[in-house]
Amino acid sequence: MLVFPNAKINIGLNIVEKRSDGFHNIESCFYPVGWSDALEIVRSEKFAFQSDGITIPGDFSNNLCTKAYQMLAADYTFPAVNIHLLKAVPIGAGLGGGSSDAAFTIKALNDLFLLNISLEKQLDYARRLGSDCAFFIENKPLYCYEKGDKFEEISLTLAGKWIVLVNPGLHISTVEAYSGVKPRQSETDLRELLKLPLSDWKSAVKNDFEESLFPKFPVLQQIKNELYKTGAAYAAMSGSGSTLYGIFQEEKDLSAHFKECKIWQGLLK
Structure with missing residues (x-):
């Protein structure tokens, strides 16, 4: 089975408060975008995980795809598999690429072996793997709150708009990003x-991370400014960085403007 785990962007990101468990409560709209990895899962005599493309740090046993497989294998009986991941979505880029890979592993195993796992149980499995993993189970625009793992329907659609994502190659860890923010209650409901x-x-x-990360990494502010200069109706950083995106009313090719960066351009759905 071949699936294509896609990225997401944050439209607005408010850091509301620090939780007693060390995480933070947030308010954001998660919106799926077309920048994708490729994930192949096939039956095998024993479990194996392989990856190509962007180098994934750490041992394969700690990869979220491996953890997703092990979690389902503990509760269901099905054959071993070989998971092959072609990594294209930048890592540590605020796009949820690793979380998407994990969620798509859950969905693919469920479909491949007819496990009949309910939507709610798939969401529960995904929440156990990471705060934004659960979003990719339904993979549609949602208002997200608490750790980013609780959702409400939102009527927002940007279908037909053109998006340009620009990643300068910086890896900003979640710990580093959160260390610079001051949680505060929102004055106006993001919805x-x-x-x-x-x-x-x-x-x-607004994205609350921009206030502390832009002075630390000036290239992020420069990219945002350039997106507006080239006609973006809206531009912002996604998640805790380091990807910036611009939403345009019509198709644009900005490849020449960001030659030192990874860039993805396409229609929103």
Whole structure:
């Protein structure tokens, strides 16, 4: 079975408070985008995990795909598999690439072996692997809160808009990103702000990480400025960085503007 775990962006990201378990409560809209890895899962005599493309740090036993397999194998009986991941979505880039790989592993195993795992149980498995893994189970625009693992439906659609994602190659760890933020309650409900016209988001919809990370990594501010200069209706950093994105009303080719960066361009659905 071959699937294509896609990335997501954060549209707005408020860091509301630090939790007693060390995590933070957030408010954000997660929106799927087309930048994807490729994940192949086939029956095998014994379990194996392999990866190509972008180098994944750490031992394969700690990879989220491996953990997803082991978690389901502990509760269900099905054959061993060989998992082959072609990694294309940058790591530590605020795009949820690793979380998507894990969630798509759960969904693929469920489909491949007809395990009939309910949606709620798939969400529960995904939450055990990471805060934003569960989003990729349904993989549609959602308002996310608490650790980013609780969801509400949102009527937002950007279908037909053009998005450009720009990654300068910086790896910003979650710990580093959160160390610079000061949690605070939001003055205005993000869900209400996202009802504004796209052209009004620039002054209203914020990512709290930008305030501390832009001075530390000036290239991030430079990329955001360039996205606006080239006509973006809205531009922001995704997650805790380091990817910036611009949303455009019409198709743009910005390859020449970000020659030193990884870039993905395409339509939103």
